[in-house]
Amino acid sequence: MRRSESAQIAMMLEVCAYPKPGNVDRCHDYDDTWLEHFLASAILARPAFVAAENRSAGIGACIKDAVSLTAVHKGGNTHFGAYILLFPLIMGDGIDGAMDVISRTTVDDALSFYEAFALTEVRMNETDELDVNDPESAQYIRDEGLTLADIISYSAAGDMVCREWSNGFALSRRVADFLLASPDGKQAIVRAFLSLLATEPDTFIIKKLGREAAEWTMIRAKEVCAGTYEAEDFDEECLARGINPGSIADITIAGIYLALREGWDWESLQTV
């Protein structure tokens, strides 16, 4: 299978995995964003993934291309964080290569990324200095000679997806290792997701609802992992509170991608 296809399959497997508390899955839509929107994105992003695989465009242009290609549906931005992780992993064919790709990003990559960002409604931290809706940001990037890696590292403190670029994809790796060590194929995706949710505050939740909500989510996820609380009940409570762990979902996609590339068999159904 081509790397572009593994990325698409990773996006598909992640969104189908059920029950994935707080997030869209095969049994839950949000009012404005449905299972079908996530799947349409997985289908329509392909040319950008192929360009990354062939290295026929820079990483910033690839991310912008993926955002444009998938902006044709009404489900809004479905995978911006996942693109930030998948593109270096595709271009570099794994984590080591991805870190090399990241180290070589340019000012042009940063500018394309900002153009991509402006097409989405991704939430900024209030402390973020560079506002995508401010035309002066582009000038500032040029004046300061900021690369995409610089931009992403500015966001790393408050964004666990961006942090993956500086810590060698630590959490993506953890998800991949979890899956590779599990004998029960796609059924392990929910457990990998929950194990991350139990130990890492989701920065998407923090941006949307504050740190307290993210910590509540961790405590509940721990209980689900310990078997003292039902995943289905957790799911309902997340939906009622408007909690969706979007960043951990993005990292889960990157982890699935890595695992697929390293031979993980999502179709295995051995009993755990």
Next chain:
Amino acid sequence: MRRSESAQIAMMLEVCAYPKPGNVDRCHDYDDTWLEHFLASAILARPAFVAAENRSAGIGACIKDAVSLTAVHKGGNTHFGAYILLFPLIMGDGIDGAMDVISRTTVDDALSFYEAFALTEVRMNETDELDVNDPESAQYIRDEGLTLADIISYSAAGDMVCREWSNGFALSRRVADFLLASPDGKQAIVRAFLSLLATEPDTFIIKKLGREAAEWTMIRAKEVCAGTYEAEDFDEECLARGINPGSIADITIAGIYLALREGWDWESLQTV
């Protein structure tokens, strides 16, 4: 959107539509074939659809290519019937063009189709003279100069998908018209499926379980359409009896494809 992408989106929307009695949907897997297998096929078939769109390969080769590309998962053949309908519709850019494509099929197309067929486990009618597992069939096709259209027309009597090639895609058209006349987007897919199921004996059911099972299915589907029987109960009863209306699902995909190409908005959610 490109025609190849419309075909992929059609496959995705059809399998996600719920509740689709007897078939895989977002809430039901079969033991051996899952939602994810259908979606993996929708993702992986793309190069064959692109070849059809670009007319860079013949229709027989395209069908064989789609079957090969999607045979990498363990879910078995998911879309053989759908390919028989989608490829002429993509190549011809609609029904009129498809009928022209069909009228020009060749002996080579027939031979490629037989090679594709041999890769699947598609059920033959007992009366079918050409057995795909019999090497003499290929020789017979060559000796008699049979085109793919000839082959498909032999099967039309007992296979409603093949019949679409000779009747101008009558049932695919009916599904498309149903969707285009419905204001509630993707929610209309299940009603289109049920309305076909209520009036047409599914030839996949006939091949697998006999005519009586297909007629029972029609009666039950009529009751669901009339509102006197719940779709969810019908679904459970179909699963218990091993009834899956696979041919009508294939025709539903072709109908969704046509509707998408003609401007149908699957994202509309107006109340019916």
